[in-house]
Amino acid sequence: MDARLVIDTSLNACGLGLFDGESCLFSCHEEMTRGQQERLPVMALDAFRATGIAPRDLTVIGVTLGPGSFTGVRVGLSFAKGLAAGAGVALKGVGTLEALARHAALGGKARMAVINGGRGQVYVQCFDAENAHRAPATLDLAYPEEIAAFAAKNPIEVMTGPAVSLLAEYWPGMAEFPQTWPSLDALCRLTVDAGHDDLTPLYMREADAIASTRGIISLNESA
Structure with a gap:
């Protein structure tokens, strides 16, 4: 098994x-x-x-x-x-x-996965029909001209993920495949594909409460 x-x-x-x-x-x-x-x-x-x-x-x-x-x-x-x-x-x-981009329904298509990062930011990653991909990128909704330039350099057939509605206008004519x-x-x-040994997490934002380092004395410091 x-x-x-x-x-x-x-x-x-x-x-x-x-x-x-x-x-x-x-x-x-x-x-x-x-x-x-x-x-x-x-x-x-x-x-x-x-x-x-x-x-x-x-x-x-x-x-x-x-x-x-x-x-x-x-x-x-x-x-x-x-x-x-x-x-x-x-x-x-x-x-x-x-994981969003590898849905079975999207095989053989140039596609982009999109996630709403909040605060006007959208996280995206582009994949070609053979699953080769570019590194994830962050698009800022406050700069539409930069999103348009990104779209011109990254033509896709379908957009997927929970934030499709935020970027669809920049890729007119492409199909939409929303996923929550x-x-x-x-x-x-x-899990059985190569290249998944790195376990570094990627957070949208750090926790709202960050532990304070004030008052911490290093053991390497003299008293």
């Missing part, structure tokens, strides 16, 4: 899927802006009970790395790291934009 567990908590949702190869055995995706840390372990337990698969039986665990909310991305990555370490299973990280969050099936397929 090629048991793959995938986790997505990057875009105001909590999703978990358990697959045998690319065949889905268990899937659950629930919209939520908070509470992923409580819901995710329950989903995992439900998946293992429903399928009879134990964590040690997994071949790989895949998790989305963002762009996404600070809390959501941290919850998913922390849970995935803990489960992978405890079970001795390989862990793979997948960018949320890449990444497909767990796409995430499952990406």
